Amino acid sequence: MHDDRTLVESRLKRVLDERIRPAVYAESVPLEVGIWTAPGEPVPVAEGLAAPRTPIAVGDAWGAPWGTSWLTVSGTVPEAWAGRTVEALIDLGFDANMPGFQCEGLVYRPDGTPVKGLNPQNQWVRIAAPAAGGERVLLHVEAASNPVILDYHPFLPTELGDRETAGDEPQYRLARTDLAVFDETVWQLVMDLEVLGELMAELPVESARRWDVLRAVERALDTVDLQDVGGTAAAAREQLAGVLASPAAPSAHRISAVGHAHIDSAWLWPLRETVRKVARTTANMTALLEDEPDFVYAMSQAQQYAWIKEHRPEVYARVKKAVAEGRFVPAGGMWVESDTNMPGSEAMARQFVHGKRFFLEEFGVENREAWLPDTFGFTGGLPQIIRNAGSTWLLTQKISWSQVNKFPHHTFLWEGIDGTRIFTHFPPVDTYNCAMKGSEIAHAARNFKDKGVARHSIAPTGWGDGGGGTTREMVAKASRLRDLEGSATVRWERPAEFFEKAQAEYPNPPVWVGELYLELHRATLTSQARTKQGNRRSENLLREAELWCATAALRCGAAYPYEELDRIWKTVLLHQFHDILPGSSIAWVHREAERTYGAVAEELERLIGRAQRALAGDPAGGRELVFNAAPHARSAVPAGGAAAVAAAGGCSVTERPGGGFLLGNGLLDVAVDGDGLVVSVVDRASGRETVAPGTRANLLQLHPDFPNMWDAWDVDRFYRNTVTDLTAADEVTVAAASEEAVTVRVARSFGSSTVLQLLTLRAGAGRLDIDTEVDWHETEKFLKAAFPLDVHTERYAAETQFGHLYRPTHTNTSWEAAKFEACNHRFVHLDEPGWGVALVTASTYGHDVTRAVRDGDGGTTTTVRFSLLRAPRFPDPRTDQGVHRFRHALVPGASIADAVREGYLISLPERRVAGTAEAVRPLVAVGHDALVVSAVKLADDRSGDLVVRVYEANGGRARGRLSTSFPLAGAVPCDLLERPWDGTRGEVAVAGDGVELSLRPFELVTLRITPGGEAG
């Protein structure tokens, strides 16, 4: 037979595009449209409905950047359409090639009831089926003219990302406002032809199935009368019925589709717009659930539910109803889909506490999956946190974005630093915006790495970020793919249904140990430094506030600020969203975040001050108390307590021969040269030099940094090819010299920027503190602080949540080479047997570690560099401009335990409070250095119980007693939600006024402690 395959395929494309699709709405009449533009920010619905309209016509421009316009469309259903299905078609000026990321609308009835969203791929509003002739149509649309930030030429700097700089040029032109007859038979024919055409394209040309489909398509096209598509569509569909009825192979891959819309809680739009984005998409989805009985929709992020509850109660009522029916699924159980690299231990835990609790309280739902499709890498600490929150599964898709190495599994057990294993799935469809295209379904089946032992994968299906979620077209396609020869099968299923099946068919999947490092977006550890510092500061202040407020509550009967802390935690958790904390949002988001973090700090300082005042007594009492919120003793002050401290001494500073200064405190001898660089740090206890021979530490290095894509997100490996060492100093002087502390001040200038550093040795402290203030006015540069250390090691430790993980210092394989920028929390530590060095930080997350072998002595120089600042220009054209302050310290002779302790001490500085009290006894004390208290708080259920979270921090085993300074009625191990839990594998036994703990490496235990009487 002659091969006419391409001829038929081309015919299908043209006839679909030019004849059949247009025939879905063959008849239409224009609607009348009026518009009112709100003068500033969005207005309440009633105000928008009531505002006077002026006429606007199709083709007219509307919508300044970030503006809100209220449109009213009105008309009459023609008499001739009686009995037909009638829809309004409203095209606000959409670019259908971009499913989201542009203007959007929410349709209201005249009484203010929301109907559904209007999105680029979802422009219809059902008026009536069947319609009555002469029926009046009146609808209102709240239209948001959000500008396109990520355009066809991506990553160009733009001023559109902040209302303050965006100008008022209209962004859109009204494209269509019609009343039309919806021909469902033609629409079904379109769905048939799309599914078969897309399937055909994925089948081998040699396969009989491909030709069966091709011939059926040809017969259907022969049957359609192009002058009467509506009249012949049913007959054409009959030609396709046979190939559509042919069932899938028994070995076909099985896809669990779940309706989804990945809505970033802020990104290329401000937080306030997400509130409306979520309402529009959710209105679409509750409507679709009513129309499509098989469809299931999953939405994550408790915060987004809370927004709908507060701002669109009518939509929320529909959500509650659909959740109760089990078809609208609260997914994931986190407050937001947060970053997981940077949030601290407690914050990562609270993401689950607040997310799960919201779902439990609002819906009575507790799910078992963590849902993080888009997060930029996953720490080794996360599995234990997921498990302690009562979950057992994880879904993410993001690791498929890795630039170099392809992850070997789609379904596997992920083992964290403590040994907790979580059943994890990466959807092989490689997207969280699946549209049920044949190419996607075929890719999922082909790409799935666990073929032969497993058959199931999941496909989150729907447009996110203002695309409106799942469309009725996706549902129609899924129904055709349910059991179709040549395709994977598709069923709408809840995430839990998928995980149960996947786990049952694959009881012993392969294991991946350690972090899930994303080989992309590495610069998100550094971009928008003020947002990151706001997060750090807030986490530390929350720890202090909970500790001192709980102490004041038990000691003095002070009221515990439950509501304030709950609200502040949720604010801080929201800002850990995976485009806010990573610094990848528009200028507006980061400008607001800085202000919000300022308000959070102010409120927490007030709570801390009030609690410490209650504990310290009358400020005229003549005593000074030092409060220590760190989990380790500081000078004579116990962890979590307060005491008077006598001034320590022993610091000295002298001029160094050849320039610079020599600093000493009896523990360290530090030499700073005439350039203000650290040439020697000797640890007196061991006599060991810390700085590698021939090198200088605390060296600031400046690199050009213009990645190929994703400016705020990415740093590409080639940035290291060019470097400028900032060695020239404007000033190197002694800034302070006393018995208690000595400080050398170093000032430098470079480019358009200046930097001021204070190098301080304090009495009794085995670390060199480095305070850095940069007035940063560079563009597309990367600033690092380098510490070349005389340490020979193949690996180093970096702190993560509830422990640390190791990474290699070499680049033997592509996996290691790809980790050229990584995350630390409070410390990086490296050692040789018996002697190590820690670098601790209260400010930064990004770092790199490299090794070199010296020509002279053959020794190894291991260089640790903290990443201080970048200056990308997209999406915020002025990222990181201005003044920044950082605090780091070098700790020679440090063990892992020292690194843990110094990291906490630098992050939680002492507070001096005047009062009458001699001391404040800690509520709890732990009798082992490795058992670290990460939180002391009152139980969220307001029972008055004390909640104490403890973890083994050194990576070993630790047995110790947690004793309380108040009578103890009982103590039980709990999960993160403070519910009694027997999942703790360590030993926890109440004995007398304490609890005996025996913990595995990095094991986390939450204790709920019931006080037995008056606190002493």
Ligand SMILES: [Zn+2]
């Ligand atoms: Zn995202």
